[in-house]
Amino acid sequence: SEEAFQAWASGPAIAAHAGERANPVSTGASLLEFEVVLDVARPDSQA
Template sequence: MSIVKINALTVPADQREVLEKRFSARAGAVEGSDGFEWFELLRPLEGTDQYLVYTKWRSEEDFQAWMSGPAKRAHGEGKGEGERPKPASTDSTLWSFEVVQQEGPKRA
């Protein structure tokens, strides 16, 4: 079954708009990757300063292939175009899960 990677990003209130704009500007950076199944950027509503970046992949190997190539480019590594902008988050933690059950809406 698929795997899910959730990157929990600690984002100060004054950097939230910056983070969301950066993700909006990178639209399409992961969607064409082999094995990619889903992406969501989740904004906290209450009680936390953590955004969650949710991605779903066909396999761990597909995720690792994306991380070793396209992800580096998407995150500005290896561009050689001067200084990278300061990160909008102050901390991040990557969680990994294997999908063992999933359901969708029932169709009439």
């Protein structure tokens, strides 16, 4: 509810989110690229 959000936002959330921000992992998208490799076994009936 709106009341619950306002109570949270004006309570401990202020202190929890008021600190200095950590540095990002990277600033270039190329540094965050990765590949996903799947090894999926076939069911015995199709082997």
